[in-house]
Amino acid sequence: MARKVIADRVSKLGGEGAFVVQKKVAMLRREGKKIVTCHIGQPDRPAPKPVVDAAIKALEDGDHGYTPSGGKLEMRETVAEWLTKTRGVEYNWEEICITPGAKPAIFLALLATIEAGDEVIYPDPGYPTYGSVIPFLGAIPKPLPLVEELGFRFQLDQLEKLITPGKTRMIILNSPENPTGGVLTEEDMKGIAELCHEYDLLVFSDEIYSQLIYGEKHHSIVQQPGMKERTIVMDGHSKTYAMTGWRLGFAGGTKETARAMELLMTNSNSCAASFTQTAGRYALMMDQAPVIEMREEFKRRKDMLVERLNTIDGITCHNPEGAFYVFPNVRSFGKSSDEIEEFLLTGAAELGVGKDLGLDGVSVLSGTAFGPFGAGYIRLSYANSYENLELAVEFMKEAFAKL
Ligand SMILES: Cc1ncc(COP(=O)(O)O)c(C=O)c1O
Numbered sequence: 001m002a003r004k005v006i007a008d009r010v011s012k013l014g015g016e017g018a019f020v021v022q023k024k025v026a027m028l029r030r031e032g033k034k035i036v037t038c039h040i041g042q043p044d045r046p047a048p049k050p051v052v053d054a055a056i057k058a059l060e061d062g063d064h065g066y067t068p069s070g071g072k073l074e075m076r077e078t079v080a081e082w083l084t085k086t087r088g089v090e091y092n093w094e095e096i097c098i099t100p101g102a103k104p105a106i107f108l109a110l111l112a113t114i115e116a117g118d119e120v121i122y123p124d125p126g127y128p129t130y131g132s133v134i135p136f137l138g139a140i141p142k143p144l145p146l147v148e149e150l151g152f153r154f155q156l157d158q159l160e161k162l163i164t165p166g167k168t169r170m171i172i173l174n175s176p177e178n179p180t181g182g183v184l185t186e187e188d189m190k191g192i193a194e195l196c197h198e199y200d201l202l203v204f205s206d207e208i209y210s211q212l213i214y215g216e217k218h219h220s221i222v223q224q225p226g227m228k229e230r231t232i233v234m235d236g237h238s239k240t241y242a243m244t245g246w247r248l249g250f251a252g253g254t255k256e257t258a259r260a261m262e263l264l265m266t267n268s269n270s271c272a273a274s275f276t277q278t279a280g281r282y283a284l285m286m287d288q289a290p291v292i293e294m295r296e297e298f299k300r301r302k303d304m305l306v307e308r309l310n311t312i313d314g315i316t317c318h319n320p321e322g323a324f325y326v327f328p329n330v331r332s333f334g335k336s337s338d339e340i341e342e343f344l345l346t347g348a349a350e351l352g353v354g355k356d357l358g359l360d361g362v363s364v365l366s367g368t369a370f371g372p373f374g375a376g377y378i379r380l381s382y383a384n385s386y387e388n389l390e391l392a393v394e395f396m397k398e399a400f401a402k403l
Helices: 008-012 017-030 049-060 073-087 103-113 128-136 156-162 186-199 255-267 274-285 289-309 337-350 386-401
Strands: 035-037 096-099 119-124 140-145 168-174 202-206 231-236 249-252 361-363 378-381
Touching (some): 008 128, 017 035, 017 337, 035 386, 049 274, 073 096, 073 231, 073 249, 073 274, 103 168, 103 202, 103 231, 103 249, 128 140, 140 156, 156 186, 168 186, 186 202, 249 255, 289 386, 337 361, 337 386, 361 386
Parallel strands (some): 035 361, 119 140, 202 231
Antiparallel strands (some): 096 249, 231 249
16 A cells, blocks of 8 residues: 555645636646636736845845844844834834745744634635635634625624634734725724733734725724734735735734744744845835835726626626725626636637637636635736726626626
């Protein structure tokens, strides 16, 4: 009999739908098919030129070595200042850990704080990593349903019902949210903070889209009294500065959580790349015009997309307040979200859809790629050109008419 090689814990990890669709799109394109991609969660532009220049200069200046595992001291100082400025809550460098992308910050923060058997509440539909890492650590996942009618926020009493006193350890928050674009209000934060104090809970606050807010300003749970000490707040460069491939993120917490994450970094990645930290530090300190310009362009696309999706018979699309996703409700078509994902990518063209547009498919993600409560929805990223998005909606209009 073949010897078992892979440890059982690996079977607890989930994949990510976006990467599966990414591969399918690559194969269709190799066959010469024209696909408009709306499945990818990354800005459709390069990092700002001054940041690229700062990275090149860093390399030319000899920035080639390891850094301390928690990050360069000056990078940690700059992140602390940036968090202090953007959240209005005082951080110092010893409370910061720099990570190679924001995703490792999720993994390491949970690894540092969650014991096997703990219950962890997280948003559903939500970023797939949460529901994957929680069981990987032997903890118990408690999905918190997001409600379309509430702008994909959640009811506080629903949250309270999920708390098991003495067993629930942590709530994961993600505002603005992937995949829904939902944004939590200051009132929500107040209510969540009260529950955290009452039941002695920690928070992991994924704020990777903090700079992509279209309505009211960003609210962070750390702004609530006594919450900084209970929270690991995560943010990073991937979305704000269009630096997904550079792998740079960071977490702010207490000295204790930063030290634990630093030790985990020593034992896993050693450190985030030195020259990206130098350039990333520059990004946080530079004139933020490129960020503002990108946000305005995203808003323009979102408004068009939401308006036009809502003109398609059978679709309702909430107008999101943040991130760069829309999450239309497609329940009325009587097909599963997975079937609709496949239909828009390949099936519709087989029925002749898109011929006049010169388009063979649109890649979207099934809402269930983000958890069971995503059933009945699809996610479209509007990190694509305005013109391509117009084309995508035209294609969808024709395609849905055939369902
Ligand atoms: C909610 C959320 N958290 C974390 C990440 C990971 O960010 P990074 O690419 O910096 O690891 C993403 C990326 O899509 C995300 O959507």
